[in-house]
Amino acid sequence: MNFNYYIPTKILFGPGKLKELTKENLPGKKALIVISSGNSMKKYGYLDRLTGILKSKNINYVIFDKVLPNPIKSHVMEAAEIAKRENCDFVIGLGGGSSIDSAKAIAVMAKNSGDYWDYVNGGTGRGLPVKNGVLPIVAITTTAGTGTEADPWMVITKEDTNEKIGFGNESTFPVLSVVDPELMLSIPKHLTAYQGFDALFHATEGYIANIATPISDAYALKSIELISKYLPECVKNGNNIEARTYVALANTLSGFVESTSSCTSEHSMEHALSAYHPNLPHGAGLIMLSESYYTFFASKIPEKFITMAKAMGVDMDFIDIDKRPMAFVKALVKLQKDCDVDNLKMSDYGINQEEIPHLAENAHKTMGGLFELDPYKLSLEETVNIIKKAYK
Amino acid sequence: MNFNYYIPTKILFGPGKLKELTKENLPGKKALIVISSGNSMKKYGYLDRLTGILKSKNINYVIFDKVLPNPIKSHVMEAAEIAKRENCDFVIGLGGGSSIDSAKAIAVMAKNSGDYWDYVNGGTGRGLPVKNGVLPIVAITTTAGTGTEADPWMVITKEDTNEKIGFGNESTFPVLSVVDPELMLSIPKHLTAYQGFDALFHATEGYIANIATPISDAYALKSIELISKYLPECVKNGNNIEARTYVALANTLSGFVESTSSCTSEHSMEHALSAYHPNLPHGAGLIMLSESYYTFFASKIPEKFITMAKAMGVDMDFIDIDKRPMAFVKALVKLQKDCDVDNLKMSDYGINQEEIPHLAENAHKTMGGLFELDPYKLSLEETVNIIKKAYK
Numbered sequence: 001m002n003f004n005y006y007i008p009t010k011i012l013f014g015p016g017k018l019k020e021l022t023k024e025n026l027p028g029k030k031a032l033i034v035i036s037s038g039n040s041m042k043k044y045g046y047l048d049r050l051t052g053i054l055k056s057k058n059i060n061y062v063i064f065d066k067v068l069p070n071p072i073k074s075h076v077m078e079a080a081e082i083a084k085r086e087n088c089d090f091v092i093g094l095g096g097g098s099s100i101d102s103a104k105a106i107a108v109m110a111k112n113s114g115d116y117w118d119y120v121n122g123g124t125g126r127g128l129p130v131k132n133g134v135l136p137i138v139a140i141t142t143t144a145g146t147g148t149e150a151d152p153w154m155v156i157t158k159e160d161t162n163e164k165i166g167f168g169n170e171s172t173f174p175v176l177s178v179v180d181p182e183l184m185l186s187i188p189k190h191l192t193a194y195q196g197f198d199a200l201f202h203a204t205e206g207y208i209a210n211i212a213t214p215i216s217d218a219y220a221l222k223s224i225e226l227i228s229k230y231l232p233e234c235v236k237n238g239n240n241i242e243a244r245t246y247v248a249l250a251n252t253l254s255g256f257v258e259s260t261s262s263c264t265s266e267h268s269m270e271h272a273l274s275a276y277h278p279n280l281p282h283g284a285g286l287i288m289l290s291e292s293y294y295t296f297f298a299s300k301i302p303e304k305f306i307t308m309a310k311a312m313g314v315d316m317d318f319i320d321i322d323k324r325p326m327a328f329v330k331a332l333v334k335l336q337k338d339c340d341v342d343n344l345k346m347s348d349y350g351i352n353q354e355e356i357p358h359l360a361e362n363a364h365k366t367m368g369g370l371f372e373l374d375p376y377k378l379s380l381e382e383t384v385n386i387i388k389k390a391y392k
Numbered sequence: 393m394n395f396n397y398y399i400p401t402k403i404l405f406g407p408g409k410l411k412e413l414t415k416e417n418l419p420g421k422k423a424l425i426v427i428s429s430g431n432s433m434k435k436y437g438y439l440d441r442l443t444g445i446l447k448s449k450n451i452n453y454v455i456f457d458k459v460l461p462n463p464i465k466s467h468v469m470e471a472a473e474i475a476k477r478e479n480c481d482f483v484i485g486l487g488g489g490s491s492i493d494s495a496k497a498i499a500v501m502a503k504n505s506g507d508y509w510d511y512v513n514g515g516t517g518r519g520l521p522v523k524n525g526v527l528p529i530v531a532i533t534t535t536a537g538t539g540t541e542a543d544p545w546m547v548i549t550k551e552d553t554n555e556k557i558g559f560g561n562e563s564t565f566p567v568l569s570v571v572d573p574e575l576m577l578s579i580p581k582h583l584t585a586y587q588g589f590d591a592l593f594h595a596t597e598g599y600i601a602n603i604a605t606p607i608s609d610a611y612a613l614k615s616i617e618l619i620s621k622y623l624p625e626c627v628k629n630g631n632n633i634e635a636r637t638y639v640a641l642a643n644t645l646s647g648f649v650e651s652t653s654s655c656t657s658e659h660s661m662e663h664a665l666s667a668y669h670p671n672l673p674h675g676a677g678l679i680m681l682s683e684s685y686y687t688f689f690a691s692k693i694p695e696k697f698i699t700m701a702k703a704m705g706v707d708m709d710f711i712d713i714d715k716r717p718m719a720f721v722k723a724l725v726k727l728q729k730d731c732d733v734d735n736l737k738m739s740d741y742g743i744n745q746e747e748i749p750h751l752a753e754n755a756h757k758t759m760g761g762l763f764e765l766d767p768y769k770l771s772l773e774e775t776v777n778i779i780k781k782a783y784k
Binding site: 001002003004005006007008009010011012013014015016017170214215217218219221222226245246249252253 | 393394395396397398399400401402403404405406407408409562606607609610611613614618637638641644645
């Protein structure tokens, strides 16, 4: 057992916490606020609340409001130019994973020259060192899915090559994150489910990853437990603040998992799917892949699957010993049913069966690193088969 | 559920990790190395290894080697003067909790004027704000007991008033900690047990504290599980690196508990005992108090006691429902037997039965804050009774 542990982010967690931002020392005098191109941050008043807090602290700001659901590199470069020109000394990501991930990438490019892809590891990224540090990042999350408020990772798509790659380093943790479940009450049912499953898979992948530690395991199992217990209620009754709070906590814990362990190849495969089909929400893609993916690994690491099933509340006493590992997969499928996402189909998002070999290849090429962290090393052929079995 | 989460320390964990300090960016060019007045850091070569690493990185250093097992304020002030005079720009605590806690206090006083007790909250401390920040702190722990490498707390005794008080704030987390179980192989049996139980009680107190959160619970239960499993083997066979590693991990997790929840009044009581009887090791004092302390609380929060018993590996199926909470206390006593520390007596350390009311009063006066975090508010009389029942 040998690992480095580092999660320097200060997290304000709980219903009503956004208000407390007033009491915090923010890391600069002029912020670039990064939000999505959608209307929700304005419609629900979150942007006004944030700018009100900044004004009360005499902090200036500029707003960048173009981020797409699958954020793209050209927006990162455009916003970084604005941050430089306007002399912003920190970046605030307000919204879901796309806004916060973009804020991180902008924070990198506001202090470093060249192109964002010069620094990305993987795919056609050049993997250069981020020499000049990054602008301090503040994350205010309005979804419970990516865990990005509690990890250093950002996922950006390079449009011309269809590469959707995760990147980050010790300097790209947010210095401060606000996780206020009151900001999550307005998320629609289907997105609540997609995001919740994204968080769940960060935990399950981090738990089966071959670099997991007892610390990441503790985070992962608690996250799995909370999502199993509270996500269905969250989907059914989005105004249940208790359920929202526990799912938000699970999501932050899944961020800790990503900071201490890692995603595995399930995420590589999904990134390939949604890089070529950007209308496919990331969480939905993961849900489509999951039964096939976890069925493949159940026999490889049966003990871990049994522990995950227990965390999901499965009582093992009445299950035959040889069927216990697959009890996790069954519980996973049942949870998808309970959250009304058991019938998602790749074909509904324009994915053809014929392109599966190409998608599997893209997964290996752009995010091959995660295949090294699976508990068993998948061949390209096995990857193709997992996606094929998941195809509907 | 509403809390702030903040543990910014980078932790290098695992057998052989001290070597990796060579690869890390250290936070300055001249270190004050703080070690105990004993001989062990020299005898086992740990000091030489550290200075060798510093030399290889062209970092200068000065050594302060007077720290006592219960560190005292006058040493803090003396070492802070040296740090100022020698222009040290960071402090390294090498050793057990006393050295690392002292390093933290020295880091405070090297950058702030006046007396250390001006900043301490509680007792006769003046509770002034630590205005100028602190020197960066590096912790290299050679014991598994205090968890101080993963929390902001330092415990220093004011000699003239017999006050032994914990203190710390967001700036007194180590920036970097090394937890290398290879440095723990030489700890003698009885200290291994005392320290291991100190770590256990950080977890159990943090779990029953009324400010516990699901995150601190996850740390606490994992720590309780690991100590129950591996401490007896550690005590019996100190060279078992696997057992040492798991107990070291449990200790770091208990530090996380102290960073996210808190100790309770068990620690206030023990600090009173060892403030007046400095020959009493802190962990031994806690062990003496524990059966009586936890018996008192078992009926107040039965569910939490059942969960702690389960974490200790107790199978509840064969225990009557009304006896389940006390199963934790039984498991605790059994663990003490397994670690050969079930017969510790206050009288052996010169504590008289007559002084118990005075000690209880000292506990309330100097560390009254922790009584507010108990799951039930103890009166002075109840405190006296807990200590009396623990007296042998």
